[in-house]
Amino acid sequence: MSTTEVRPARPSSPSVPAGTGALVGLLSVGAALAAGHLVAGIVSPPSSPFLAVGDAVVRLSPQGLTEFAKSAFGTADKTVLLAGMAVVIAAVAAGAGLASRRSSTPGAVVVAVLGLLGFAAVAAMPAFAPLDLLAPAAALAAGLTVMRRLHALALRRAADEVRAEDGGMSRRTVLLGASAVGAASLLAGGAGALLVRGAGDSRQMVTARLAAAGFAQASAIPPGAAFPEVGTPTFLTQAADFYRIDVALRIPRMSAQDWRLRIHGMVDREVNLTFDDLMARGLVARTITMTCVSNPVGGDLISTAEFVGVDLRALLMEAGVHPEADQAFATSVDGWYAGTPVDVLMEPDRGALLAVGMNGEALLPEHGFPVRMVVPGLYGYVSATKWITDLELTTFAARSGYWLERGWAERGPIKTGSRIDAPRTSARVRAGRVTAAGIAWSQPDGISRVEVRVDGGLWRDAELATDVSGVTWRMWRADLDLGAGSHTVQCRATTGTGVTQTEAYADPVPDGASGWHAVVFTAE
Incomplete structure (x- = not known):
């Protein structure tokens, strides 16, 4: 078994x-x-x-x-x-x-x-x-x-x-x-x-200090400076609506008390500033339109605000910029960096600022609190460093800004542009009298003329809003008599010096978009 x-x-x-x-x-x-x-x-x-x-x-x-x-x-x-x-x-x-x-x-x-x-x-x-x-x-x-x-x-x-x-x-x-x-x-x-x-809790304190501070006010915005009733933006852009383009994944949160700025490099004497030092200087208010180099033809990356701050040219004159320095190399608290042409900053009437306020309040954190640069007439990628803590006077040959390293142009002057805000593309409007309206800009020369044409016809002058300054946008409107059907409206602007906006189309890269904006809509 x-x-x-x-x-x-x-x-x-x-x-x-x-x-x-x-x-x-x-x-x-x-x-x-x-x-x-x-x-x-x-x-x-x-x-x-x-x-x-x-x-x-x-x-x-x-x-x-x-x-x-x-x-x-x-x-x-x-x-x-x-x-x-x-x-x-x-x-x-x-x-x-x-x-x-x-x-x-x-x-x-x-x-x-x-x-x-x-x-x-x-x-x-x-x-x-x-x-x-x-x-x-x-x-x-x-x-x-x-x-x-x-x-x-x-x-x-x-x-x-x-x-x-x-x-x-x-x-x-x-x-x-x-x-x-x-x-x-x-x-x-x-x-x-x-x-x-x-x-970021000190922002309310800065707003209170601005309210109590005496400084040179910007010129009042005249009532006829915008046509919002027919589709243009309001002349001043609310801070919450102001366009924002940067590379910061985390908005830097620095208190005004902790802020420091060092101006150094190719200067006669180094300047070191605290926020209190900045506020103790003569503050000025300037109404400025800012534009992003990435703004396409007809795009919305453009806004206007009243900025309050310290004249940057005066600070640079105090430091004594060497003649061979052609770049002011600004660095943010988070390490971002950009280079601004020194000759632009030193123009007596340019109006570059170290800004601490915007539309009567302290800067919002996403717009650079406590201090940022604002330079009229230059795209932001070379001029508008937010959360600035360092400014080195140097040369373009010695250092390259963040976007220059990525193929963008060196100096970044804003190109003359215009945009149609109403009617919108693909809109359906009532045939007959149709009002076209929009904005135009050319900094620092300003806008002297805007023209519109319908369906490739003759150009005709648009009505311009009251001019505020050469460094701000200018609104326009034009009444058009349109029959039923599809229509194309184009616009073009002429600068204060008589130069008409180019028709030649260019992408934003490397130095900003160009070309005439057009909208196609239907009248019925």
Whole structure:
């Protein structure tokens, strides 16, 4: 009689459930990002690894991709980028957790690689300082710690075949551990955001100081300076509606008390200013139209405001600019940099400012609080550095601005332009008397004439709004008698010196768009 020996099956090695593994990965990377953001809020806000990686993506993106993002998403382009990064990181984190169902090693490797990317992005920041490495270091340590601890907790639960009351680990214990990590991460990330936001609380104080300060007022805007009743913008743009184009993923939050400006380089004497020093000087108010070089023909990246600040030419004369210096190289608190032609800044009537106020209030954070540059007649990419903290007098041969390094032109004078605001393209209007209206600009020469034509016919003069100054836009309107059907209206402007806007079309890159704006609509 034979017997068959039955051996017990070897128990398989424990494995974390797929859902739990993905959750462990997500919580580990989330803890890393939260810890990095918290430490960055304490030490150096730009050193948050998540934001530093985003800034690196912006700096390294091809020019075509950057322009596409601006045209497709406008001021939401940064939100879209950060949201896309969050989705990618979440997918990677979940994948790392799934790959770590039996061992935490794969997940730890992914966390370490992400941590090293954070280190590299922070170290590559334009305004890097050794202290900035604390945030990515905290992120890496938190991510690895959470990965190992939560994985061990989940693995023990998976290996436990007995009920909790018999000494085993309950599912509730695992869930409590995961919940604690998630809550701590949210609190850390939120605390980091609050620490960053707190630096902007002095804006109300600056607004109050401006209200109490006596300074040379800008000329009052005359009642006939705009035609909003027929479709033009109001003459002054509300600060909240003023166009915004920059590369900052995180709006710098600096208090006025902490602000400093150093004017140095090719000067006779270095000038160092605090915000109180700036406010103690003679403040002036100037109404200025600003335009972005990325503005396409007919685009809306143009706005006008009354800026209050200190005359920049006077500061440069005090420093004593050397004759061979042809560039004022401005640097923002977040490391962004741009070069402005010195000869433009030194023009007696140009009116360049270090601005502290806008439309009667302190600058909004997104528009440069506490101090920014404003130079009439130059596109913003070479003249309008926000959150400015350093101004070096140098040469274009010695240093290149951010956008010059990316193929844009060196000097950036604003081209003469005009736009039709009403009727809009594809609009349907009543046949008969139709009013076309829009804006025109040519800084610093101003606008002397705007002409319109219908369906390629003869040009006719439009009615101009009351002129305010050569450095602001000018509104226009024209009454047209139109029959039923599709119509095309074009406009062109002539400068105060008699030069008519060119018909030749040019893309914004490298020195601004040109061409006559046209709209096609239907009268019925």
